[in-house]
Amino acid sequence: MKDLVLQEFKEGKEISSKGYALFSKDGNFKPYEFKRHCVGERDVLIEILYAGICHSDIHTARSEWGEVSYPLVPGHEIAGRVIGVGKGVEKFKVGDLVGVGCMVNSCQSCPTCQSGEEQFCDEGKTIFTYASKDIFHNGELTQGGYSSHIVVDENFVLKVPQNAKLECVAPLLCAGITTYSPLKRANIQEGDEVGIVGFGGLGHMAVQYAKSFGANVSVFATSESKRDLAFRLGAKHFYNVKNPKEIEGINNRFKVILSTVAQNYEISDYLKMLKVDGEMIIVGVPPIANPATLNATALIWNFRRKVYSSLIGGIRETQEMLDYSIKNEIYPMIEMIDIKELDNAYERVLKSDVLFRFVIDMKTLS
Numbered sequence: 560m561k562d563l564v565l566q567e568f569k570e571g572k573e574i575s576s577k578g579y580a581l582f583s584k585d586g587n588f589k590p591y592e593f594k595r596h597c598v599g600e601r602d603v604l605i606e607i608l609y610a611g612i613c614h615s616d617i618h619t620a621r622s623e624w625g626e627v628s629y630p631l632v633p634g635h636e637i638a639g640r641v642i643g644v645g646k647g648v649e650k651f652k653v654g655d656l657v658g659v660g661c662m663v664n665s666c667q668s669c670p671t672c673q674s675g676e677e678q679f680c681d682e683g684k685t686i687f688t689y690a691s692k693d694i695f696h697n698g699e700l701t702q703g704g705y706s707s708h709i710v711v712d713e714n715f716v717l718k719v720p721q722n723a724k725l726e727c728v729a730p731l732l733c734a735g736i737t738t739y740s741p742l743k744r745a746n747i748q749e750g751d752e753v754g755i756v757g758f759g760g761l762g763h764m765a766v767q768y769a770k771s772f773g774a775n776v777s778v779f780a781t782s783e784s785k786r787d788l789a790f791r792l793g794a795k796h797f798y799n800v801k802n803p804k805e806i807e808g809i810n811n812r813f814k815v816i817l818s819t820v821a822q823n824y825e826i827s828d829y830l831k832m833l834k835v836d837g838e839m840i841i842v843g844v845p846p847i848a849n850p851a852t853l854n855a856t857a858l859i860w861n862f863r864r865k866v867y868s869s870l871i872g873g874i875r876e877t878q879e880m881l882d883y884s885i886k887n888e889i890y891p892m893i894e895m896i897d898i899k900e901l902d903n904a905y906e907r908v909l910k911s912d913v914l915f916r917f918v919i920d921m922k923t924l925s
Contacts, residue, residue: 561606561642564708568604568643573597577924578706579898580630584622588705588901591630595710596696603651603716604643605659610704611636611730611893612917614760614821615844617905619690623846627690634704634919635661635688636729638719648713656725658717658881659709660732661871663688664695667714675875677715704729705898707924717878720885727890730760730916731881733871734891738765738817739880740872741840742772745815749773754816755794756829757843758785760891761819763915766792767889769817777813779806779829782911811835819843823850827857830864838865891916897923 560577567574573594580591598604616633618624637659641651651657662685665672669681678685686693689703719728738761747753753769755762758780769776770793777796778789786797798805809832816829821843829839845851858866872880884890892915896904904917 560707564604564606565642568598571597574604574708574710576702576706576708578632578702579901579924580632580702580705581620582630584620584627584629591632593630593632593702595702595708596693596699598643598645598710599712600645600647601713602645602710603641603648603657603713605637605639605657605709605711605716606642607637607639607704607707607709607921609638609726609729609921610634610706610919611733611891612901612904612908612919613730613733614908615733616703617908618821618844618846620905623848624844625847628700631690631700632702632705633689634706635659636731636733637688637704637709638725638729638732639709639921642708644713650713650718651716656719656721656723658719658728658732659688659704659711659715660717660736660877661688662686663701663709663711663715664693675873677873678870705901705919707921715874717874717881719881723885724890726895726918726920727893728881728885729918730764730891730893731884732877734760734764734916735884735889736872736877736880737761737842737869738819739768739883740876741817741842741869742768742815743876744869745838745840747772747774747815750775751814752777752812752834754779754813754829754832755819756816757819757821758782758789759819759911760916761842763788763792764889764891765817765819766794769815770794771887771889774815788914813837815840817842820851821845823852825852825854826866827854827861830857830861830866833861833864835863836865838867841866841868842870893918895920899923
């Protein structure tokens with residue numbers, strides 16, 4: 560297929576791609592062939608080598624955050640190699656290792672985009688990597704990384720050093736930036752107490768970043784089997800929230816609590832654990848039908864504690880995260896799978912039966 564794609568690139572045609580798609584919210588993955596838009600002057604043509612599976616892929620693919628259009632190819636954790644560049648591309652060349660994260664375009668000209676926060680585009684023109692209407696390409700529905708090739712504006716492509724563990728890079732482009740960004744902005748100092756709620760794909764990255772920033776890290780999780788692993792990744796304390804006695808009396812301790820939980824829970828349960836002027840940051844997003852809750856009375860009486868959310872990070876910050884992670888050897892723990900195992904992998908994610916991130920080996924796409 561690579562020869563066909565390169566020929567299409569040379570002739571300025573739409574780019575053939577094949578992957579695995581869902582055709583309904585309750586269906587199974589099936590092979591799917593489709594076209595990417597042609598490579599524009601500032602576009603990069605990427606052969607996808609690895610794609611991570613994020614819990615948000617499942618929420619989106621099953622329309623748990625709102626109805627989406629099908630067929631749908633998920634995947635916004637992409638690592639690959641450049642095989643073609645548009646005539647105006649300045650940042651990349653053929654053969655470069657690259658990554659693509661959660662977004663592939665924006666207006667690029669509003670004050671927010673210009674400041675490096677493309678995910679919050681003032682014009683509302685952030686184009687996400689899949690399930691997004693691409694207003695810059697005739698309104699086509701973007702398709703994600705569970706596929707062979709992708710075409711992306713060079714300003715939304717990340718540089719990956721040649722010495723990186725490429726199979727582990729893909730999950731950094733969502734799980735990495737989603738946790739790195741809020742922890743970095745929280746200005747964590749040596750010795751600060753930081754709590755991480757949830758110890759899955761996001762949580763295990765958050766532990767590593769918080770530890771690297773000098774924090775004393777506490778993990779709140781529901782799986783006793785992960786206790787030793789949390790310590791191995793740098794946690795100082797581990798609390799099993801299914802055992803109420805373990806969390807009794809934990810008050811006024813934390814400067815920052817980062818919640819990665821993607822299911823129903825009561826946010827205010829953690830407010831009393833914050834110090835005055837402490838902050839709780841929400842990055843996990845449960846399904847609309849079973850959301851997290853926040854007891855307003857508890858919020859009021861836990862004076863001067865902050866609760867706010869974070870999304871991902873802009874391209875500039877994502878590149879910073881990527882460089883920092885590789886330099887400090889902060890990688891996700893992964894399990895490599897064949898693309899034909901997608902349905903089973905989704906079920907295992909829902910059962911928390913993976914340590915900690917599935918990565919699809921695109922050599923298995925035939």
